[in-house]
Amino acid sequence: MRNTFAEVLYELGCEDERVCIVVADISPAGPMAKFRERFPERFINVGVAEQSMIGICAGLALRGMRPFAYTIATFTLYRPFEMVRDDLGYQNLPVTLVGIGGGVIYSTLGATHYAQEDIAIAGSIPTMTILAPSDPEESREITRWVVRRESGGPVYLRFGKAGEPILTKDAAEPFVFGKLRRLSIGEDVAVLSYGVLMNMAKKVAVGLSAKGRSVSLIACPTVKPLDVAGIANVLRRHKHVIVLEEHVPQGGLTAQVKQIAWDIQAKCRLQTHTLKDEFVHCYGSHDDILAAHGLSVPVILAKATQ
Amino acid sequence: MRNTFDRDAAAARCKRYRRRILDVSQRVTALHVAPAFSCMEILDCIYSGLLRKDGAGTFRDIFLLSKGHGCMAQYAILEDLGILPKSALDTYCTADGLLGAHPDLGIPGVAAATGSLGHGLSMALGMALAERMRKVSTHERNIVYAVLSDGEVQEGSTWEAVMMASSLGASNLVAVIDNNDFQSLGRTSETHPSFYPLDKKFESFGWEVVSINGHDGEALHNTVTVRSGAKPFAVIAKTIKGKGVSYMENVPMWHYRAPNAEEYKKALAELT
DSSP, X not given: OHHHHHHHHHHHHHHXXXXXXXXXXXXXXXXXHHHHHHOGGGEEEOOSOHHHHHHHHHHHHHTTOEEEEEEEHHHHHTTTXXXXXXXXXXXXXXXXXXEESBBTOSGGGOGGGOBSSHHHHHHTSXXXXXXXXXXXXXXXXXXHHHHHOOSOOOEEXXXXXXXXXXXXXXXXXXXXXXXXXXXXXXXSEEEEEOGGGHHHHHHHHHHHHHTTOOEEEEEOOEEESOOHHHHHHHHHHOSEEEEEOSSOSSSSHHHHHHHHHHHTTOOSEEEEEOOOSSOOOOOXXXXXXXXXXXXXXXXXXXXXXX | OOSXXXXXXXXXXXXXXXHHHHHHHTTSSOOOHHHHHHTHHHHHXXXXXXXXXXXXXXXXXXXXXXXXXXXXXXXXXXXXXXXXXXXXXXXXXXXXXXXOSSOOBTBTTOOSOOOSTTSHHHHHHHHHHHHHHSSSOGGGSOOEEEEXXXXXXXXXXXXXXXXXXXXXXXXXXXXXXXXXXXXXXXXXXXXXXXXXXXXXXXXXXXXXXXXXXXXXXXXXXXHXXXXXXXXXXXXXXXXXXXXXXTTTTTOGGGGGOOOOHHHHHHHHHHTO
């Protein structure tokens, strides 16, 4: 995902001189290194100094540039949060905050590197937009959208890492900013998720199809502003809606779906799975940590077929 | 940038600005008078002696007030320059007014929204680096001036910018530290003596540093004009909090307080 992002950024950086990258001691790999070689004056490494990374991005944006701050999600957002809020949010500047490793994907690195509350934190800023690509293909489209937009304030891009499977190639619908995206369309059950967890969502959908259910697999790549009407439709059109989220229970998609369900007096069954409201001390694989939080295909399917 | 600095004209302007700020103080319960007074000459020098203009008469160099709570000084100057209408200061801190106690982006003449200390120098650094990205020669690059409070230099975020500015090539960045030695609990040199001196600390991170009397606009003008331009430039400007009104000078309570009618009259008398 981060490689397709960097590829697109390089391509668009060739066309648009305003594109610049500010990293906090992240070594550029692959296409990012190409950008740095070709446009050294537009690539800034501030060292391990995230507060100044954000402040510098604000200054660049105030002078007409289109900066991309790039580091591990926890460091992009949490360490410099006041700068994100005041310098970018309050001033409504077109800076993109790229967070690599949203959720618990940096499994072996421990909780200091888990962005398990990032959606709640970024989403609490009024002018913030949040995008979470499901796969490298969607990451390409989202990156294009972000570079090409002519207005708007800060954007938080929640990425996985690298090597994610392609899920959206044969999607029923294209990526449209601000809208839910139906990857496949069914009638009984909807499985709704965003980001890297779409892979698990797809497996759940396949599992339910195998049991004879007609399943819609739906991605929510625009987490903020949320497609409230779209979600209301999903809740009305399906008898059973399953929401999966690699995020703590409060402040993310799950909580908002419940709010909407209440507001529209939804009659469907609403089943939700998120990370627990806990720090889980486990250094296994990504799937191991997710399973420790109750996020696994067997657990979800078992509950779905109860 | 003009080659000579008119001391008398500067003194007259600064008196006028201080009186204007005191006028405003009579309509609000509290405002940051003393912090504005300690950087008055610094800001006056930047606006009238340092910021260059382009062909259309607008400032091409950039000024960022990182010490956001000193903004009354900036507002008084912007009003004098016609960049802010008189109604702006007259409606300071009212429901429909444009101006509040900290500068906001969108106010004419204000480069960035500040008010939380420690943000401005990084933003100024970013602006300076944006200039480097423009395809112009070194001497065509615009200069970014940032004014910081000395208390603000305690923020780690300020040091992130200080540490990297030179390595990142921001030779078009000028930081002026309003060094009035006062914070909430009194003199910083007494409560936190090892915090000073500042000049050696900036120097060790690759800045060119000068220390001056912060109420001498001519000294500021001259020192900035002759800097090498090869490194980011820091001026440690020794100032007096509340400068200009004898009973305010070095008295902590004037950080955020409006003089009563009696005090106001006394202050005006000193500023003629």
